[in-house]
Amino acid sequence: MDELFGTFFGNTPVSQQLAYLQAALLENIWETVYSTVLATVFAYVIGLPLGIILVTGEPDGIRPLPRGLMRVLNFVINILRSIPFLILMILVIPLSRLILHTSIGTNAAIIPLVVASAPFVARLVEGSLRESDAGVIEAAKAMGCTPFQIVRKVMLPEALPSLITGLTTATITILSYGAMSATIGGGGLGTLAINNGYQRRMDLILYVTVILLIILVQIIQSIGTRVANRLDHRITKATPKAKRHKADKAGIG
C-alpha cells in the first residue's frame, strides 16, 4: 500500500499514518465532543442570563436596571468579543491556573472557550429575545405577570425556535474555536490535525480530521435546524397531502 500511494499523503508512509489514526482517532473525537459540549453548556450558563438581562434591563425593558450597569455590561461583552481567540487563550492562562491549577490539557482548554463564547452567546440570546412580540409581552403584563414570569413563561418559550437556532450556531462556533486549542495543549481533532497532520507532514491525518470536522458540523446543523423547525408553531406547515394537492393543481408529478 505504501508503494501505491508513494508520497501522495506526505512523507510518512500511509500505513504508519493509518496505524496512528487507528490508535488516536477515537480519543480525539471524544475530546472534541467533550470539550465542545462542556464549553457550550458553561457558555450558556453564563451567556443566557446575560442575554436576558441585556433585553429586560433596558430603560424600556420589563425590569429596567441602572443605565450605568447596562453600559458596563455592554462594554465588557464588546471587549471580550473583540479579542481574537488565539490571543484570548493566552490571556486567560492565569484564570485557568486559578480554577484548575493547570493551564494545559483538554479541561484547561475549555476555560478560554467559555470566556470567548459566553459573550457571543449573550448576544445571540439577546437577538432571539428581541424578536419577541411586544404585544404579547404587553398582554402578559396586563394579565399580572411578574417580570420573572414574563421571562420564563413568555419570552423564552416564544423565542425557543430562535434560541435553538442560536444554540446551533454557538455550538459550531465553539467546535471550530476548539480546534485552535492545540496552541495551549488541548486535545481533540484540531490538535490532531495541527500537531500530526500539519507539523509532522501526515497529510492523510490532516484530511481525515478535516472531513470529520465537516461531518460533525453538518450533523449539528441539521439536528439544530430540524429541532428548531419542529418546535416552531408559528408557521402552519403544509401537510404532505396539501402539498400533493398543490402539485396536482400545478400539473406537476
Add this chain to the structure above:
Amino acid sequence: MIELKHISKVFPTADGDLRALNDINLTIGDGDVFGIVGMSGAGKSTLVRCINLLERPTQGQVVIDSRDLCAMPEKELIRQRRSIAMIFQQFNLLMQRTCLKNICFPMEIAGVKRAEAEQRAREYLDIVGLPDKADAYPAQLSGGQKQRIAIARALASDPKILLCDEATSALDPKTTRDILRLVKDINQRLGITVVVITHEMAVVEEICSHVAILDHGVLQETGTVEEIFSNPKTEAGRRLVYPDGVILDQLRAANVIRIAFNGGTSYDPLIASLAIDCGVKANILGADTRNVNGQAFGTMLLGLPDDPEQIAKAMHYIKSQPNITVEEVRDYHG
C-alpha cells in the same frame, strides 16, 4: 366602579413634550359596556392603558372599587391586574402554545392547579364557541377565531373588568358583529364591566350603553349612547356620529331646520303629518338616522317654504311631538 380622576399623560419626545391625555375625568359603572371613541391619535389606547396602569399617568388617579391603583405597591398592582382582563387588536396570543394552553396561561400565573386550569379552560372554549380548537395552535386559526381564544383567555382570569382596545378592528364586518355579540353576551351573563375602545361608531352602536368622546387627549362629552347619538353637543361628537356629515352646500332652501330624533319615533309619518295637519310641505335635505336598540336616532335637515307663518307653524307642530327636538340652522351656506 372605575373612576378616572384628573388623568393627564405627557410623553417626552425628541421634539418636546406630547400631551396625549389632558385632565380626563370619567366614571364607569359596574356592568356598563362603556365605549371610548375618538379619531386615530386621540389618546384612546393611552387612556385604556392607564386603567390597568400599563401606562402610568403623569398626573391623576385611577380608582377601581375605591382603591387607588397608582398608590399601590408593585406586588399588589400585579394582583389587581389579574382582575382586569384585556383584549387587543392584534390578539397577542402566545404563538408557541396551543389554544388550551393559552387559556390556561392566566390561571397558571395565578397558581391554579394544572388539571383544574385545563378543565376550566375547556369550559371557556365552549363559551366562545370553539370547543374543537383546544389542541390547535394560534397560527392555525382565523382572525375571528384568534380573538375568540383571546376572549376565552381573558375570561379565564375571572375578571371584573374587560378592556377591549380596538378588538375588532382587524376583523371583517360579519366577524366583528359576532365578536361584539359575544362580548355583549359575556357582559350580560357574567356581569363583567366592559370598556370598549374604538374609532367606529358602529361598534358603539352595537354594544355600548355609555360612550365618551375623546379628541386630542381631551374628553369632549360623555353620556348614554342614546344621549350622544341623538344630540351630540360637541364638534368632535358630531364628526363621529355623522362621519359623512350633512353636506350643507347641497341645500337649496332658504329656511333650514335640524330635527333630532331621540328614539321611539320614525320620521316618515312626521313629514307626512306636517303636510296634512299643517299644510307645510317640507323638503328633506339630508338625513342621518340609525337604529339603536330598536329605536330611531339621528338628525334630519328639513327645508321649509320661505314663509314666516308656515315656519312658525311647522316649528310649533314639531316641538309638540315626543322625542323630537328641533333647531333652526342659521349657518347654512346656500
